[in-house]
Amino acid sequence: MKAAATEVTYAVEAEGKQKLNEAANRLSPEQIAMNIRMALIEALPSIIAESVKPMENIEGIKILHVDGLSGGGSHGQGLNGHAGGGIADQAVDAALRYRSQAPLIDALLAELGLKGGSLNGLVSSAVAPALDIDEEDDEAGVPAT
16 A cells, blocks of 8 residues: 555656656746846855855955056046946955955965965965074074174
């Protein structure tokens, strides 16, 4: 009796899945594109949360806005000032641009023998050879500079 009930259940589930697959195969390209957009919209909150997660470790941001120091100025921006949004938009854009370029920068630093990712990693990689030279000078009786 139980085996017969299980068999009927599996048959009904298989028929339902087959009908769902047939219906999915009949979707137009526009309907498929809409389904993709809907899935993206549903996933958007978690995508945004993960993309800003590296910014959680930032204690503060100092913004020094100095147009014109190195030739930067209003190049074709019209009378309304900056075309790139407000200063907050520019700061967020810069932070996101940095995060998107961070793997490339870390790889380039690694090729130079520097450890990217933190200021301590960069400083320790750069200072370590200088410390070795100072220790050799101390052993030879040369005063440190």
